[in-house]
Amino acid sequence: MSVRKVAELAGVAPMTVSRVINTPTKVRPETRERVLKAIERLGYVPDLVASSLSSKRSRIVSALVPTLGNPMFSQVIQGLADTLRAADYHLIIGDTRYSAKIESALVLEMLGRRPEAIVLTGPVREERIRKALLRAGITVVQIWDLQPGHIVDCAVGFDNYAAAVAMMRHLLGRGYRRLGFMAIVGDERARERQVAFREALAQHKLKPTFEALPSRFDPAYDPTDEFIRQIEQHPETDAVFCASDMLAHLAIFACQRKGWAVPGRIALAGFGDLPLSAKIVPSLTSIRINQYEIGRRAAEVIVQRAGGLRPRTLVQDLGYEIVERESTAPP
Amino acid sequence: MSVRKVAELAGVAPMTVSRVINTPTKVRPETRERVLKAIERLGYVPDLVASSLSSKRSRIVSALVPTLGNPMFSQVIQGLADTLRAADYHLIIGDTRYSAKIESALVLEMLGRRPEAIVLTGPVREERIRKALLRAGITVVQIWDLQPGHIVDCAVGFDNYAAAVAMMRHLLGRGYRRLGFMAIVGDERARERQVAFREALAQHKLKPTFEALPSRFDPAYDPTDEFIRQIEQHPETDAVFCASDMLAHLAIFACQRKGWAVPGRIALAGFGDLPLSAKIVPSLTSIRINQYEIGRRAAEVIVQRAGGLRPRTLVQDLGYEIVERESTAPP
DNA sequence: CTGAAAGCGCTTACAG
DNA sequence: CTGAAAGCGCTTACAG
Numbered sequence: 001m002s003v004r005k006v007a008e009l010a011g012v013a014p015m016t017v018s019r020v021i022n023t024p025t026k027v028r029p030e031t032r033e034r035v036l037k038a039i040e041r042l043g044y045v046p047d048l049v050a051s052s053l054s055s056k057r058s059r060i061v062s063a064l065v066p067t068l069g070n071p072m073f074s075q076v077i078q079g080l081a082d083t084l085r086a087a088d089y090h091l092i093i094g095d096t097r098y099s100a101k102i103e104s105a106l107v108l109e110m111l112g113r114r115p116e117a118i119v120l121t122g123p124v125r126e127e128r129i130r131k132a133l134l135r136a137g138i139t140v141v142q143i144w145d146l147q148p149g150h151i152v153d154c155a156v157g158f159d160n161y162a163a164a165v166a167m168m169r170h171l172l173g174r175g176y177r178r179l180g181f182m183a184i185v186g187d188e189r190a191r192e193r194q195v196a197f198r199e200a201l202a203q204h205k206l207k208p209t210f211e212a213l214p215s216r217f218d219p220a221y222d223p224t225d226e227f228i229r230q231i232e233q234h235p236e237t238d239a240v241f242c243a244s245d246m247l248a249h250l251a252i253f254a255c256q257r258k259g260w261a262v263p264g265r266i267a268l269a270g271f272g273d274l275p276l277s278a279k280i281v282p283s284l285t286s287i288r289i290n291q292y293e294i295g296r297r298a299a300e301v302i303v304q305r306a307g308g309l310r311p312r313t314l315v316q317d318l319g320y321e322i323v324e325r326e327s328t329a330p331p
Numbered sequence: 332m333s334v335r336k337v338a339e340l341a342g343v344a345p346m347t348v349s350r351v352i353n354t355p356t357k358v359r360p361e362t363r364e365r366v367l368k369a370i371e372r373l374g375y376v377p378d379l380v381a382s383s384l385s386s387k388r389s390r391i392v393s394a395l396v397p398t399l400g401n402p403m404f405s406q407v408i409q410g411l412a413d414t415l416r417a418a419d420y421h422l423i424i425g426d427t428r429y430s431a432k433i434e435s436a437l438v439l440e441m442l443g444r445r446p447e448a449i450v451l452t453g454p455v456r457e458e459r460i461r462k463a464l465l466r467a468g469i470t471v472v473q474i475w476d477l478q479p480g481h482i483v484d485c486a487v488g489f490d491n492y493a494a495a496v497a498m499m500r501h502l503l504g505r506g507y508r509r510l511g512f513m514a515i516v517g518d519e520r521a522r523e524r525q526v527a528f529r530e531a532l533a534q535h536k537l538k539p540t541f542e543a544l545p546s547r548f549d550p551a552y553d554p555t556d557e558f559i560r561q562i563e564q565h566p567e568t569d570a571v572f573c574a575s576d577m578l579a580h581l582a583i584f585a586c587q588r589k590g591w592a593v594p595g596r597i598a599l600a601g602f603g604d605l606p607l608s609a610k611i612v613p614s615l616t617s618i619r620i621n622q623y624e625i626g627r628r629a630a631e632v633i634v635q636r637a638g639g640l641r642p643r644t645l646v647q648d649l650g651y652e653i654v655e656r657e658s659t660a661p662p
Numbered sequence: 663c664t665g666a667a668a669g670c671g672c673t674t675a676c677a678g
Numbered sequence: 679c680t681g682a683a684a685g686c687g688c689t690t691a692c693a694g
Contacts (some may be wrong), residue, residue, distance in 0.1 A: 050687035112379040381671035
């Protein structure tokens, strides 16, 4: 099945078949009809691989996220997928498992598909990769965290550090003073939140009661146990800033098991504002990021660029919002 | 940047560069070294589009799931992505939003990329699409639900109906008799569970107290409110079978808000056994499906097929497991 | 409005 | 072990 077969059946040149598919208005209606009928009869599906090669437009976008298992990122992917599909692009995805090494290997692999754009979560970490990206001359959209110094091309996201600072302001404003921090090790974005956590405390001449970073690669990995252990070892803790809502949910359940009132005994705050966070009991104070919108905007930038437009702003800060809920009511 | 440039720099023919990349052992070590150096120096990344076209091997797999937002499916995708990457395949994804129409359009689009295999969630619903798939002559792996009559090619999943029947056996065995059912409308897989729910009750000469199917397209969509409304309208209900763990989690929170003891007042059971279900208070009885494994096996089938092997079994039933937890303790 | 020629960047299938 | 020729299935850039 190929343009040639269709052309033969319709009694036209292959070029005309190509026109019917790509620029139908440039073909006389009668001719178009004949070609369309031939396409239909043969069940012809144009080969986009060949099309990509000769037109030098792959209509492919690659996106790399740390993990697909995290709803934060799957929402971003969903936003990307929906918007790109509407513009006739296909999306190739890869997950880096939070590893810079895997990320680099994936970028190189992806580049082989000649994508028109590549979406990366966070800054490029290897100089070699940055060079390869530049040499490829494609649109690079860095999503999620905005770190101005490291942006290769475009960026859509929010200020992770500022968001964490705002949450700390909220917690301190509520009167909490003995704060713990919890994140999953390997999550570099969480590291930034941790820095904000420390600095905010330091400004108030306070010290963390604990900073726990269970590793998902640790065979004994269980954030729930880790949380309980930390609270028992540091019973003065009156609030815990969790680097993700999922951790905060687990902490709430741990507290329920232990009979620790939230927020009476311990206040809890998360990050990401998952849908469940508004519904959980107690409802969870969190930092809302519009994940879907990040994906949508990233796709938008890509489509605009492909259309020859220079997007007005190369860096789009979509902001964040502290959502104050029951879990951090004043003590 | 092309094989030609590399070939010139290395002083060999393009064909030799191709060999160094694809079958390096077939090139004399000294020649290979020279070519490798040229590749390195130029930062050459082979064009997989051109490679696909001439070799007729795209090394692409397309996967369609109803939504990426549901952790059930993102786990499947993760299993696919990991396994396919290890075999040097790229994964193009699409989400059908539970729509047969979108699914059909996506399949046709995907076919244009000449994937070596396509992964579909559930059976193909349009005859036209089944034909297109057959004509494409590629591996089609139907995942998730196993419906023998509708399988185009291979299938990896579990028996949705049997799983729901097993859960009903559990609930009835625990002594619950006044059962309600809840699912999100549009989820066809949930429909099967609903049928099992009804039939199991009928066998015991029982009737549902309610069957609620909130629609995510309904502006007033709120499964929590819907759950509360149903329980208040049908206060005799002593247990609710939720077609997904997420719904069951929301139901648990709703009960906490209302002061309805789970399982004292109402027992709850879910489907999918999300990680949170073991941790939530009360822990949730659910049906465990190994989502990641479904993805992994689907990829395995694809890789085996590509290697010329006929997989031993075309239909792999990975089974399910009723995980009995606190939420359905005897009344 | 339509078509013949050339070429996109690889690899297949020979040939030596 | 290496290479020259042909071709994968489209589209670009002309030409008429």
